[in-house]
Amino acid sequence: xxxxxxxxxxxxxxxxxxxxxxxxxxxxxxxxxxxxxxxxxxxxxxxxxxxxxxxxxxxxxxxxxxxxxxxxxxxxxxxxxxxxxxxxxxxxxxxxxxxxxxxxxxxxxxxxxxxxxxxxxxxxxxxxxxxxxxxxxxxxxxxxxxxxxxxxxxxxxxxxxxxxxxxxxxxxxxxx
Amino acid sequence: xxxxxxxxxxxxxxxxxxxxxxxxxxxxxxxxxxxxxxxxxxxxxxxxxxxxxxxxxxxxxxxxxxxxxxxxxxxxxxxxxxxxxxxxxxxxxxxxxxxxxxxxxxxxxxxxxxxxxxxxxxxxxxxxxxxxxxxxxxxxxxxxxxxxxxxxxxxxxxxxxxxxxxxxxxxxxxxxxxxx
Numbered sequence: 001x002x003x004x005x006x007x008x009x010x011x012x013x014x015x016x017x018x019x020x021x022x023x024x025x026x027x028x029x030x031x032x033x034x035x036x037x038x039x040x041x042x043x044x045x046x047x048x049x050x051x052x053x054x055x056x057x058x059x060x061x062x063x064x065x066x067x068x069x070x071x072x073x074x075x076x077x078x079x080x081x082x083x084x085x086x087x088x089x090x091x092x093x094x095x096x097x098x099x100x101x102x103x104x105x106x107x108x109x110x111x112x113x114x115x116x117x118x119x120x121x122x123x124x125x126x127x128x129x130x131x132x133x134x135x136x137x138x139x140x141x142x143x144x145x146x147x148x149x150x151x152x153x154x155x156x157x158x159x160x161x162x163x164x165x166x167x168x169x170x171x172x173x174x175x176x
Numbered sequence: 177x178x179x180x181x182x183x184x185x186x187x188x189x190x191x192x193x194x195x196x197x198x199x200x201x202x203x204x205x206x207x208x209x210x211x212x213x214x215x216x217x218x219x220x221x222x223x224x225x226x227x228x229x230x231x232x233x234x235x236x237x238x239x240x241x242x243x244x245x246x247x248x249x250x251x252x253x254x255x256x257x258x259x260x261x262x263x264x265x266x267x268x269x270x271x272x273x274x275x276x277x278x279x280x281x282x283x284x285x286x287x288x289x290x291x292x293x294x295x296x297x298x299x300x301x302x303x304x305x306x307x308x309x310x311x312x313x314x315x316x317x318x319x320x321x322x323x324x325x326x327x328x329x330x331x332x333x334x335x336x337x338x339x340x341x342x343x344x345x346x347x348x349x350x351x352x353x354x355x356x
Contacts, residue, residue: 071208071313084278085313088304113311115211 050094057097064103065090068110069118077120210311210330217319217327218309222299225276225284232273232299234325241328241351242271243344244319245295245335246307248279249287251315257334258291264340265294269348270320274298277307277315320344322351 052058062079068089070081078086078093089110096106110118122128212218221233245261247254265272274295276284281300288298301307310319320329329347331339 074206084304088308092305092308112211113308114313115209115311117208 050090060103061094061097064097064106065093067120068093068107069120071114071118204333207332208311208313210327212311212327213330215327217321217325218306220306220309222275222301222306225274225281225298225300228281228300232297237273237321238325239323240271241320241322241348242273243268244273244275244321246275246277246310246312246315246317246319248277248315249283250279251277253334254316255291257316257336258294260335260337260340261294262292264337268340268344269352271296275307276300276302277312278302278304318344320347320351322354 050061052061065079066077068078070076070078070083070086070089072083072085073081076083076086078089080086093106096109101109107119116123116128122131124132217234219234221231224230224232247257261272272295274288274293274297276298279300279302281302284298284300288295304312314332316334318331318335319327322328328351329343331343335344
């Protein structure tokens with residue numbers, strides 16, 4: 001509730017505390033310093049390539065991190081997110097890969113800490129049965145309603161199609 | 177009967193919609209429930225914020241329950257939570273330990289000087305590695321850990337007087353009933 005559902009990332013927003021600015025010259029200097037600081041931050045983030053041994057390892061890493069949800073910006077995977085936690089988790093996943101752990105082990109490791117929520121694909125288990133098969137149930141219910149409605153209608157049509165008593169059968173014209 | 181069926185379906189959808197709104201006013205849809213509740217807290221060894229040469233470990237804290245409060249100087253919501261901890265932290269009945277998360281030590285020290293220090297001790301996790309073991313995904317978060325080192329309760333977001341009265345106090349009372 002508190003953080004608001006629209007901006008979950010706000011919880012991780014960095015404080016932008018700048019002191020009082022007195023003179024225009026100081027303002028310019030502060031702006032330049034801020035710009036430089038920002039550039040250096042952006043730079044240090046940009047040049048932090050993980051030392052993959054080969055292309056296959058890189059592909060595996062990208063495939064795996066795309067299946068894992070960032071807990072901060074929850075609409076993003078840890079492969080996409082800029083949140084600090086996502087960066088930490090990417091490094092963690094990478095180090096575990098280096099240590100020779102399988103994708104399944106790494107996922108279990110994260111699920112043990114952050115629950116199934118960390119997986120983009122909910123696993124098929126007792127408490128997700130409704131999630132997986134609920135749509136099918138609704139589809140079947142809808143189909144049942146349609147079948148019953150059609151049967152009832154055709155039965156009613158069958159009754160009215162009966163020639164009323166006293167009328168010649170030859171008058172029974174096809175309405176279709 | 178069949179004529180009222182669409183109306184019935186519509187009312188069902190309205191009820192579902194209303195329930196969704198009601199539910200979301202009481203629950204944070206972004207909250208990730210911790211799978212660590214009633215499980216042993218992860219083993220950790222962390223330096224003290226004030227004296228990094230000294231470390232605090234999970235094993236060293238066994239024997240007494242404590243409330244581990246994850247905070248950071250960069251965290252806005254922690255500033256909102258802080259007055260509550262200052263006012264009620266000492267009356268909780270458990271030791272309040274600060275967990276400085278991904279923070280520059282000087283920033284954290286200044287922040288505590290400015291806002292006051294409600295903690296018996298403050299451990300620092302600058303890289304945030306131990307926090308992953310705790311399933312921390314932001315600040316503030318608070319973990320109630322019992323004398324055996326088991327996580328008994330977790331609160332995500334700022335602790336408010338209401339949270340203390342409705343959740344934390346009962347959870348602490350349950351601990352004290354077990355081991356007086």
